[in-house]
Amino acid sequence: MSLQETKCPRCGKDTVITDVVSQEVFCSKCGVVLDEKVNDSRPDRMFTNSTTTRSHTGDKTTLTRHDRGLSTMINPFDRDSSGNPLPTSMKSSLKRLRKWDSRSRMKNNDERNLQQALLELLKLKEKLFLPDAIVEKASYIYRKSLEQKLVRGRSIAALIAAALYAACRESETPRTLQEIASTMGIKRKELTASYRLIFKELELKIPVADSVSCIAKIASNADLSEKTKRHAMKILKKAEKQNALAGKHPMGLAASALYLASIDLEENRTQKDIADAAGVTEVTIRNRCKDLRMIL
Numbered sequence: 001m002s003l004q005e006t007k008c009p010r011c012g013k014d015t016v017i018t019d020v021v022s023q024e025v026f027c028s029k030c031g032v033v034l035d036e037k038v039n040d041s042r043p044d045r046m047f048t049n050s051t052t053t054r055s056h057t058g059d060k061t062t063l064t065r066h067d068r069g070l071s072t073m074i075n076p077f078d079r080d081s082s083g084n085p086l087p088t089s090m091k092s093s094l095k096r097l098r099k100w101d102s103r104s105r106m107k108n109n110d111e112r113n114l115q116q117a118l119l120e121l122l123k124l125k126e127k128l129f130l131p132d133a134i135v136e137k138a139s140y141i142y143r144k145s146l147e148q149k150l151v152r153g154r155s156i157a158a159l160i161a162a163a164l165y166a167a168c169r170e171s172e173t174p175r176t177l178q179e180i181a182s183t184m185g186i187k188r189k190e191l192t193a194s195y196r197l198i199f200k201e202l203e204l205k206i207p208v209a210d211s212v213s214c215i216a217k218i219a220s221n222a223d224l225s226e227k228t229k230r231h232a233m234k235i236l237k238k239a240e241k242q243n244a245l246a247g248k249h250p251m252g253l254a255a256s257a258l259y260l261a262s263i264d265l266e267e268n269r270t271q272k273d274i275a276d277a278a279g280v281t282e283v284t285i286r287n288r289c290k291d292l293r294m295i296l
Contacts, residue, residue: 005198008032059234063134063139064122066115068277074098115159117142120184124164125262127183128175137167145198148181154194157186162194169206174214211245212236212276214254221277222269224258231261248288252280256288 007014008027015029025035061068074097078086086094118139125135141163145151151159161184168175179196181188212233219229233256236290239245245253255278262269273280278285 002184008034012287015132052228055083059093062224063143064118066118074101100189113151113156114143114146115149117156120157121160122160128180129188130164130173130175132169134164134167134173135173137170138164141166141198141202141204144202148201150201154197155190157184158190158194159198160184161186162198165191165195166198166206169209170204171252172207172210174217174251177212178279201289202279209250211250211257212240213254214251215258216256218251218254218278220276222258222273224269225265225267227262228258228265228267231265232257233253235260235292239292242295248291249284251278252288253292254278255280256285256292259285260289260292 008016011027012033013027013029015027016025016034018027023036024033026033054233064247074094076098078091078094080086121135121138121142136176138160142160145159145163155239162182165175165177165180165187177189177191181191184191197255198204199286215229215232215236219232231252236245236253239253239257255274259269261267261275262274269286275282275285
């Protein structure tokens with residue numbers, strides 16, 4: 001019930017209310033009905049899925065599902081709309097309908113392959129803390145690989161991991177090959193081979209990795225201050241102006257810049273601490289530090 005600003009023309013009392021169920025405006029004092037079938041001003045009914053995405057008409061379509069989120073599912077609970085249990089004959093009919101519904105979703109081997117790959121992709125998303133946009137892009141790349149028949153005779157895990165790495169590279173999200181391979185439980189060599197395959201066959205346009213974008217991740221792992229991060233960014237931008245970063249590993253450059261910045265600001269971190277946070281070796285940091293010191 002919601003109060004209205006108008007007064008009752010019969011009794012003159014400010015007791016006019018609206019019943020949103022019967023859609024009537026009436027006076028709660030004398031009971032006179034002032035209007036019928038008023039517009040419902042309540043908010044629209046919202047639908048919330050497992051990823052807390054709110055929608056007016058149900059779950060949105062997405063490439064991260066093999067059926068793009070367009071299929072329906074029969075309720076697994078044997079109860080009617082009122083919550084009462086169904087009779088035994090209806091339960092057996094629903095069980096048979098659920099079985100045929102699940103079978104009808106998978107029409108061929110490609111769809112089964114796609115479903116398995118996308119399930120692995122969602123696991124990777126949770127473990128690597130990736131946004132939805134990157135996962136959507138990785139799903140699109142894998143679907144293109146499936147259309148080009150690149151999946152036959154190859155590991156599903158390696159190809160979906162390669163598609164995810166390509167999506168991270170396109171969006172300039174700092175994720176390394178070793179990080180994705182270890183999370184997926186495959187060898188780095190296998191992931192590299194799959195990435196080269198889809199890069200060549202799908203003619204992907206991958207931008208050059210930016211070492212500045214890797215600083216925030218390494219600094220967070222090494223527990224460095226914001227001031228050190230900004231100083232490291234200045235070091236890399238100065239080196240970039242002199243074209244001294246070409247052909248160098250971005251994570252190694254970012255780790256070396258952070259190490260130099262921590263020395264300048266007296267925030268003591270060893271080369272081993274920075275190397276472990278970046279996933280590179282101490283030798284890489286020492287070599288990159290020599291190049292950056294010459295520039296500085």
